[in-house]
Amino acid sequence: MEATIVSGAWKGHLGRGLAPRELQFVLSSAQGMTAKEIARVFGVEPGTVVKRLSNAMFKLGVNRQTAMIAEAMRRQIISPICLALATLIAVHAMIGDDAMRRDRRAPERRTAQVRVVRQSERPALTA
Template sequence: METTVINGAWKGHLGRGLAPRELDYLLSAAQGMTAKEIARVFGIAPGTVVKRLSNAMFKLGVSRQTAMIAEAMRRQIISPVCLVLATLIAMHSMFDGDAMRRDRRVPERRVAQVRLVKRAEAYEQTV
C-alpha cells in the first residue's frame, strides 16, 4: 500500500525507495528550507537532517541537493501540488471549452487609424 505525504506545496509518495523521514526532509528541502530550518520545524538536530538528506542523495545516486530534488521528481517520488491544480484546470477546459475561452476583440482605435490612413491616401490620389 502506497501512502501520500503532503508538505507545503509538495506531495511525496512513500514506498518508492525513501524512508518516511527522508521523504519528509526531502519535501522540506524542495520548498527551499535549509537544514537548520528543517531541524527547527521537526525539533531535531541539524546534523540529523544533514545525515537523512545524505542518505536520500545516496539512494537516488546524486551528490547535490538540487540534483536530489530533480531525481526525486523524475522518479515520481515527489511532485509539486500545483501540477494537480494545473491538471484539473486542463481537464476542465477539455470538457467545457467554451466557458474558459475568451474571445479577443479588435481594438477600435486601431481600426479607426486604418480608416484615417486609407482616407488620407484616397485624398492624396485625387489631388
C-alpha cells in the same frame, strides 16, 4: 492504497525508495527550506537533517540537493500538488466549457503618420 506525506505544496509517496524521515526532509528541501529551518520545524539537530538528506542523495544517485529534488520528481517519489490543479484545468478545457476561455483582442497596429512637405512649403532657415 499508497501512503503519502503532504508538506506544503508537495506530496511525497512512501515505499518508493526513501525512508519516511528522508522523504519529509526532501519535501521540506523542495519547498526551499535550509537544513537549520527543517531542523527547527522537526525538532532535530541540523546535523541530523544534513545526514538524512545526504542518505537520500546517495539512494537517488546524485551529489546535489537540486539534483536530488529533480531525481525524486523524475522517479515520481515527490510531486507538486499544483499538477492536480493543472490537470483539472486541462480536462475542463477539453470538455469545451467556454467560461474558462479568455477572449483576446486583436493586437492594435500602430502606424506612424508621415506628412510629406513640398520644397516650396518648407520654412526657410535664415541666419
